Amino acid sequence: QVQLVESGGGVVQPGRSLRLSCAASGSTFSDYYMFWLRQAPGKGLEWVAMISSDGHNKDYADSVKGRFTISRDNSRNTLVLEMNSLRAEDTAVYYCARDRDRRFDSWGQGTMVTVSS
Amino acid sequence: EVVMTQSPAILSVSPGERATLSCRASQNINSYLAWYQHKPGQAPRLLIYGAVNRATGIPARFSGSGSGTDFSLTINSLQSEDFAVYFCQQYNNWPRTFGQGTKMEI
Numbered sequence: 001q002v003q004l005v006e007s008g009g010g011v012v013q014p015g016r017s018l019r020l021s022c023a024a025s026g027s028t029f030s031d032y033y034m035f036w037l038r039q040a041p042g043k044g045l046e047w048v049a050m051i052s053s054d055g056h057n058k059d060y061a062d063s064v065k066g067r068f069t070i071s072r073d074n075s076r077n078t079l080v081l082e083m084n085s086l087r088a089e090d091t092a093v094y095y096c097a098r099d100r101d102r103r104f105d106s107w108g109q110g111t112m113v114t115v116s117s
Numbered sequence: 118e119v120v121m122t123q124s125p126a127i128l129s130v131s132p133g134e135r136a137t138l139s140c141r142a143s144q145n146i147n148s149y150l151a152w153y154q155h156k157p158g159q160a161p162r163l164l165i166y167g168a169v170n171r172a173t174g175i176p177a178r179f180s181g182s183g184s185g186t187d188f189s190l191t192i193n194s195l196q197s198e199d200f201a202v203y204f205c206q207q208y209n210n211w212p213r214t215f216g217q218g219t220k221m222e223i
Contacts, residue, residue: 108160
């Protein structure tokens with residue numbers, strides 16, 4: 001198993017930026033695809049971004065494409081989500097999760113992002 | 118995308134009873150379904166994958182069934198620590214999608 005701990009959430013004004021981090025420990029971080037997912041208040045979970053184990057392949061939900069950037073540093077066991085041009089609808093708890101055979105076998109506890117003026 | 122619909126939204130049960138939660142997919146997802154347990158302030162935990170397989174360390178009182186579009190999670194002999202939100206996720210199609218969750222309360 002791997003332990004995942006997110007950080008970087010907070011309150012930010014619309015149009016501003018925020019950087020989320022996910023620190024991994026306890027397993028071989030570099031072997032797995034990683035995801036950012038989010039859950040807005042009163043809504044279900046949705047995937048936000050995905051990155052391959054080597055960092056070369058990335059994909060984004062349409063709702064964040066062009067505004068968010070996922071990256072990873074396998075030497076530091078860290079996953080990052082750079083969020084720009086934030087909107088009120090980006091308000092959510094953001095989770096990092098490890099992909100194992102297309103299901104998520106490890107999650108962080110989440111970090112809250114609130115976009116509000 | 119595949120829409121996952123869970124029912125009921127809230128399930129009230131008593132410790133020691135059995136609970137059955139449902140998850141329906143808008144199209145055939147074969148057996149590519151996972152169930153997760155989520156408690157407030159904690160990381161979600163994978164319970165079931167492949168519709169019927171318990172994840173590592175999950176007690177035998179948790180069981181999954183179904184294939185195609187209709188799936189169930191059954192929890193026998195409910196323990197106090199089982200009261201949480203449960204959600205399903207399909208991974209047959211991209212993007213992977215989740216149900217809205219069932220909150221199980223005492």
